[in-house]
Amino acid sequence: MPLPRLRSLPVWQQDGLIALAGWLLGFLVYATGAHRIVSGYDHAPLGVRLLELGVLCGLQLVRRRVPLALVLATAVVAADLWLGPSLPVLIVYTDFLYAATLYGTRRASRVMIGLAAFSVVGVLAAVLVLAQQWRTAVLAAVSLLPFVITPVWWAANVRQQRDVAETERANAAQVAKIADLDRRAAVAAERGRMARDLHDVIAGHLSAIAIQSEAALSLPDPKLAKAVLESVRENSVSALEEMRAMIGLLKADGGAAETTAPARLADLAKLVESARASGLEVHVDSTVDDRLPLPAAVDLTAYRIAQEALTNAVKHAPGGRVDIAVHCVDGVLAVEVRNDVRAPLPAAGGGTGLLSMRERADAVGGELTAGPAGDGWLVRAKLPVGGPL
Structure with a gap:
């Protein structure tokens, strides 16, 4: 479906299509076995992984409700990390970070930017202190950080451009x-x-x-x-x-x-x-x-x-x-x-x-x-x- 036609749809239909696309993509990744971020044996069966993905994609229907959707999605991600981090869950979770930064209040957006910056320093420091094989741990941490930094930065940039456009429209309306x-x-x-x-x-x-x-x-x-x-x-x-x-x-x-x-x-x-x-x-x-x-x-x-x-x-x-x-x-x-x-x-x-x-x-x-x-x-x-x- 062309992007202009997608934007013309109601909000719930847009979020539904995003959730469906995320679940189909995750299913393909799980089916091919390319979901492991850390090498080793995956202790969770495929059914559990698909259940996690289904719950997370279902929460995308309320992704604009900040912070409820973000808190519930974070709980699902925490369970996934305990079982062993998987790529589809982290990819879908980035959409919640994006939505919280873009659709939340100005204060929530600033908090998300601060948390993203803190996560960079905090995760690297924790890995260096707690990990036994620090080289492998640092590599894993560096591979995980883009899933946090990129969506927040992207959403903040989009929000800034949207605010500028709204200000320009308001000024144009005032001048008119x-x-x-x-x-x-x-x-x-x-x-x-x-x-x-x-x-x-x-x-x-x-x-x-x-x-x-x-x-x-x-x-x-x-x-x-x-x-x-x-x-x-x-x-x-x-x-x-x-x-x-x-x-x-x-x-x-x-x-x-x-x-x-x-x-x-x-x-x-x-x-x-x-x-x-x-x-x-x-x-x-x-x-x-x-x-x-x-x-x-x-x-x-x-x-x-x-x-x-x-x-x-x-x-x-x-x-x-x-x-x-x-x-x-x-x-x-x-x-x-x-x-x-x-x-x-x-x-x-x-x-x-x-x-x-x-x-x-x-x-x-x-x-x-x-x-x-x-x-x-x-x-x-x-x-x-x-x-x-």
Whole structure:
């Protein structure tokens, strides 16, 4: 039977096959008369030898129960030594030494190693002291010692390799678990970032739509009302495109590209026109060329900060003046949005706009400040173009 198939069998079947193989091998050795280790007359009849072998092989069915199996097997071996040591019994006994070292507890394994080492010295010393023909005795002792040393050494080596493999498996499982937790945390963080991004985009467009729609209902001039409604439509279409792109990104497999290009500072004019249609007086001072190759993350962050600041101005300072300044000096892109305060400011923590703007600035290594400035409100962002500030 192939070795992999043998290992797949239940434990009791494996031990049964080992016991059967040991008995058949011992029977052949006894039948041929090659079982004598020490030359001379064998005082035990063949039936007694086969009985010893049968008992010892039967104990192999419980060979993994340490120390019970080892103690009983040692008693059988002691009887065999008293009758005259025989090769089959010693060969089968080595399996008990192997099993006790491999399947026993760590303490039992250390005890077996110590006993094997002690047996080498103890047996040789006893032979030299007690034997009359010391040369023959030493030869017999040396021939018996490998039956003790070899199985213990082999089992200790196998156990060490098994422990190393179990440790490696445990470490691999721990690393896999940590990697899975890191992946889940990264996914959660990315989903949170995308949720904030979607909130900023849609909230900005919907706020402009609501204010412009209200203004359009009260305008007596049809041409001006039409211009406002066109801006409403543009904001609606932009919101739908942004939402469609975000949902497509969430549903895409394996890093699929966005279906629409991300917003850039080059699209600032659309934001300004939408804010003007909402009733704001917007002035823009920009020295940044639309063709300037800004990093994509910085370009998008600057656009979103300007969008959120204009949205807040539309909400809290309707009909006021807004000054937007965009400059790039010494590798730093500065975005300032100043507006008049025409209504009481919202309570701290009432929204996520300022928090979202700060997180965007921090994400690209920049900084953002927002607060009262004179009789107005100022949002100032400094974004590094070439690296963190």
